Amino acid sequence: MDFKSLASQYDHAAAQKRWYPFWESRGYFHAEANDPRPPFTIVIPPPNVTGALHLGHALNNTLQDILIRMKRMQGFNTLWMPGTDHAGIATQAVVERRLFEEEKKTRHDLGREGLVARIWKWKDQYEARILSQLKQMGCSCDWARTQFTFNEHNSRAVREWFFHLFKDGKVYRGKRLVNWDTFLQTAVSDDEVFHEPVKGHFWHFKYPVAAKDRRPGEPEFVTIATTRPETMLGDTAVAVHPDPAAAFDKVGAELREKLLQATVKEKAELEEQMTLLLDRRAKVLPQLEQLRDMAKRGVQLELPLTGRTIPLITDEWAKPELGSGAVKITPAHDANDYEVWQRHPEIGAINILNPDGTLNENVPQQYRGLVVRKAREAVVADMEAAGVLVEVEDREIDLAHSDRSKTPIEPYLADQWFVKMDELAQSAMDAVTSGRVKITPERYAKGYLDWLNEKRDWPIGRQLWWGHRIPVWRVSLNYGGSITADRNTVAETLKRSQEEAPSQLRKYLLAGGLKEEEFAMQLDDEMLYCCILNPLGDQALSAVSQYWNALESAIESRTGSDMASIDEFNLGEFATAAASIPSRKVIFRMDREDDVLDTWFSSALWPHSTLGWPDETPELKKFYPTSVLITSRDIITLWVARMVLAGLYNVGDVPFHEVYITPKILDGYGETMSKSKGNGVDPLDIIEKFGADALRFGLAHLTTDTQDVKLPVDFECPHCGTQFAQTKKNRQLPRIECEKCGKPFSTQWAEKPEDKALPRGAVVSERFELGRNFANKLWNAARFSLINLEGYDASAGSTAPGSAGGFSENDLLLEDRWLLSRLATVTQQVTDTLERYRYADAARTLYDFAWNEFCSFYVEMTKARFSVPDQRQTAQRVLAHGLDVLMRLLHPMMPFLTEEVWQLLGQVAPTRDLPAAVEPVPGPSLKGTGSGAAESICIAPWPAADTARQNATIEQQFADFQAVLGAVREIRQTQNIAQREEITFSVRCDGATADLLRPMQPYFTQMARATATNLGQNAGAPDVAASRTLTGRQGQIEVHVDVSRFIDTKAERKRLEKERDNFLKQIGSIESKLANKNFVEKAPAEVVDQQRAKLDELRGQLASIEAALKRL
């Protein structure tokens, strides 16, 4: 191949298109459980199928792929498990919104099955898009194993886990205040709620003391205050503090404590608070104590508008320093009041809301059916009319809104399934404190532990349709075909047959074909719950259900028949028999729970369910526990913690040994990227413009462990190519007009046909220019090498005796030894930093080495050597080897470019190993050594550092050469000597350095168009010279360039004077340091010596600067 015809710019699109299919077709990404090599496993944090991936995902997945690719090269049996998450509420909300926007339909118009079918379609579409994005980024996932949290297998795993928790008594049913979204009619979790201040009011009401409980001298009313007056209809008590004086004192003491440590500014404010507190105490304490006494006596209050009376109670929740000191208690609609109820069960709870947000039958007739807002108005008006409205204050209220529907949240008491967290949480805490799971960066362990330490039970039900339906059947009693499952009756009946009901049901289930270990039951005060493991789920159940319905009636019609005789019936018969159930007969009725499980319930299983659990697959045995989890910090609690406890519970081992928390990608304003904010960037835009390698390298380069990554982004006009900043204003617009050419283009928000018809403007960031430029630099270094490897002799340098060719250790020149030494160090550094997730360090090390050492020096220097027949082959061998190692080290970050180069290199230089300076240590090593002739760089061995070639002396000698070259170049530039002018220079230095520099003459010519006329201890300066003084390995090096033809005396003097001043300043500072007794005595001897040496050096340099000045 004629390598000269290779394009001078790296064609990323072509490389991507060429190599990804190649890798896939060769099956490099596929892992088998029976592969004997040690495993290295990562499970992907499954992206939500809500939408396409943005740069945050790109970062996360790039970092995973870098590790996976390195480990693959290191010889591990590498598995990267891909997949997506069904993301319950988020996905359903997106699809519902789309449904409404496009067809003006709600989910109720479609029904459960219809809506779920829609969401599946959406899922298919976005899953395909997500997987395609990952492939275009170059991710080397084992695609054949692609998983989905809601596929059949994972559904089975979910049922299995739930069933075992249920059976263990770790799942229970309880009442709980949920954030009720009255629009979507579902509970939403706390993290799906946002708070927004709205203007509201603070109403003060007085509740009369019941006439019968009034005593002279005591208050006739208790005043309470609320921001939600309609909730008074659900009040079940009013509370006052049991010891208001003590409570006041406690608050006072806290204030005093603060005051002690307060700054002047805070003091005034705190003192004012203190005064207010004391005033208040004086004013209200007697009355509060009276109320307290009344409460202890059991006084009742009349609850206005309702005709009910409620008790006055004492509870510490009532803060004497707030409001009136008395607080209304509405357990069904306020979380704190709910807690009060738990402490005072006798007060009860009254739910006043219907799921749609209207008031229900528990409130007086006139309020029923009103929405909260209307009810509030009505209640306030009626309270005023009743003369119990004391006062209305304006107040700003931080009101909870649903993230999905943007409507206000109503706290609502609902039945929920919970997972008991005590032991599970403890196990997950132990895993981290014992070091079995290591979190990097360490600081994130604290949040994990703190959160788990609260051991709050986990509410797992969601009132949604898209998700894993809870595998529990409510067993109620049904009187003769009427399906009213009247709770009280059921409870009563069940209570009566408490012992009997479960055993009865058990018989039926067994008769229905279920095995003993496939179902479990829980009986609470109200209901019998049955959890069924059978993977056929609904289907099996309906058969069972039919079976016992029919069975009951059969038994009824066959007086005296016993259970033993059921075998003679088959299902068909029972189905017909069921039609004739006598109306007075009590039979069981089973209804499946409507709720689905929290998405995290299924994602918690991800590391083991994707490997086959609950089956004991070879994969599970081989790849579990996985090696590392790479994810973002905001799901450490929601996801990571739950995976740990689920893994321990189900498999008996942690799901991963390490967790690496990535930084977050922020936009130019420091805000996190998200689709909803409109600041998300599609990685494909970046890939198209800069290439996948540039994207990946850029992201790795930004990944430091201390900071998030701010990434200002620009729109790129598709008409004229102008880039201009994405701002908070324009980032959500469907169409934007170019700032330069004024022509409009569309954005990701384009919905209307006329907008969509416009050309799409890409969102780009100049941050990725770094990676693109680097890729191009590498490409050209490779191109240069390929062109010049003509005649490369693979056998040259073979250690085999008698081999032909010009390579032998003795032929290695200084620059060869330098490069090999550096290569060993860089290999060590890159390996080490990547193992420790220090991606940016690895990227920077490679960037600096490749650009400033390999290209700027080694490659440059080979130019002079290729024309020297004696040197050509050695230079080719070392160049090819250097490029080979560099490509392998870069491959995890830049897979496409490195493969492209690898393949081309293979054409001209099929093997590129150099004999190791020392024999590698024998024994099983995972790290590769030579590249061999791997057919793809994906599976080429990871470079091993040939540490025997590390040589500090060589590196220092080379540094001296670099310094001299730099001095000559600098003089050229500062003297304004044209590039094409040949110049001469002399170097005064020790003999060893002169010997070193003498053979470098071709490089001075090559790289600085300069000829050394005199080298050595006695080398004098030309008459008219510009000079630099350097500190070499063996002493001072003076570089004098003959500038007689060019001298700009004024400029040179100015420069030298500036430099002299600089030196004087430094010398002064070191002198004073050394004059300081404390420093000399206390600082370590080596630091002092270092300073003394430095001083000598500086003085020497100063002297030569002064000499140069004199000469001018």
Add this chain to the structure above:
RNA sequence: GGGCGCAUAGCUCAGUUGGCUAGAGCACCAGCUCGACACGCUGGGGGUCACAGGUUCAAGUCCUGUUGCGCCCACCA
């Protein structure tokens, strides 16, 4: 309210256990069509390391406080 971070050049970021004149990329300035690369080469300018104290022979680095910003959690009759 509790917790965790961050603040270094115009911009985006490095700066490992305190120790040479604090670095990089982009942007900026000057000069370069020399056969790998103008997505390049050579050289240059640019920083009171947010502020105030403290520890130390020595502080960008450690401690305390202040200010500003971000995130997480809790709470708000």
